[in-house]
Amino acid sequence: MAVLSTTHVPYLLALGSTDHLVGVAHGASVRDTNVTTRLADGRIVELLRGDRLDHEALLGARVDLLFDQPFGRSDLTSRVEGPRHVMITEYLEEHPLGRSEWIRAFGAILGQEAMADSIHASIVARYEAASRVIGSIGSRPSVFYGSAWQGRFHGASSHSLMAQLVRDAGGTYWSGSNGPNSNVTLDLEGFLAVADTLDHVGMALEMDHPPDALDLVGGERRIAAAPGIVRGGFYGNSGTSDLFGRALLEPDVMLSDLILILHPELPIDHRPTYFHRLDQ
Incomplete structure (x- = not known):
């Protein structure tokens, strides 16, 4: 095959x-x-x-x-x-557990239904256990997650995998005012205004070394100094972790990564795998 x-x-x-x-x-x-x-x-x-x-x-x-x-x-x-x-079409799933559940489709096609069902049941149990860590938190920090390219900044809609992960990790996902199903694209000035109001700014990167604030925002120095980056910048680096591969079957790990970033005050024993703070 x-x-x-x-x-x-x-x-x-x-x-x-x-x-x-x-x-x-x-x-x-x-x-x-x-x-x-x-x-x-x-x-x-x-x-x-x-x-x-x-x-x-x-x-x-x-x-x-x-x-x-x-x-x-x-x-x-x-x-x-x-x-x-x-x-x-696993990429159409908006919930992390929806993407991981595609293992059941592969299992059915390959004649391994029981194994696939067992694997996914374990994934669900781990994800639900990780989400319970949030409990009744007092505040939900605001979060943008996207990418920077040629002076423009792109973020997924509020109906996206990352938006769901952020919500389950105890954050408020910022997706602009284009509607729940619309992705966001901002120019430099527009994103600078937004970044000044956010608690956390995260970016998807692909590089072979730990990034700094300038890497995070495509070299734009004015944005690199925004509070959401200086105090709350984080990234997912597909150059050093299997962010678009193994992570699909480890949504609980992605969730715990984000909880550690958004709520460092919580007593969680976890080592980041897919998402990291800039200062880590």
């Missing part, structure tokens, strides 16, 4: 099915060492780089089951013949 999204790999890993994996997309973005080792020695081939599907590699790998996702695909795989083609 093969996957055309790196987000599918952790589900196969959890079910112990990677021995049957012969093809992946975007190999450089895969974090699991078992898969990267097999990529390096040729037992797994890279099928997709950028928007180009390597049809010859797909045929040569003799793939009989192809996991794909429709986002941005156009007709990329519409002409693929041979393997059974299964579309996976």
Whole structure:
């Protein structure tokens, strides 16, 4: 079998099915060492780089089951013949437990329903236990989480995975006034005005070293001095952690990371994995 999204790999890993994996997309973005080792020695081939599907590699790998996702695909795989083609849309789930529950779909397809059900039940139990740490907190700090690119700042809507995590971690997610289903895009001046009012500003990054405040905001010095960054800046770095892979099956860890950031006053024994304060 093969996957055309790196987000599918952790589900196969959890079910112990990677021995049957012969093809992946975007190999450089895969974090699991078992898969990267097999990529390096040729037992797994890279099928997709950028928007180009390597049809010859797909045929040569003799793939009989192809996991794909429709986002941005156009007709990329519409002409693929041979393997059974299964579309996976876990990225549409707004709740962390909704994304992790996709392991049950993989389990059903691969004939491992009982194992998948057991894994997900454990995930739910751990997530609910982590969320109970919040209890009856007195205040909910305001939080923005997004990304910076070429002087513009982008944040997900209030109906998003990160927004749900922030709420469950005892925060108030800031998503502007565009409506609950709309993403937010702000220019430098607009974001500077917002950042001055927030308790925490978090950014998604991809780099091979611990970031500083300037990295967090794309080098914009005026924003780097905002209170939400100086006192409450945090980040998720997909360059050093499997933020878009294994994290999907560890929503309880992501939640505990955020609780530690938003409520350091709570007695939680936890080491950050996916989200870190700037000063950590």
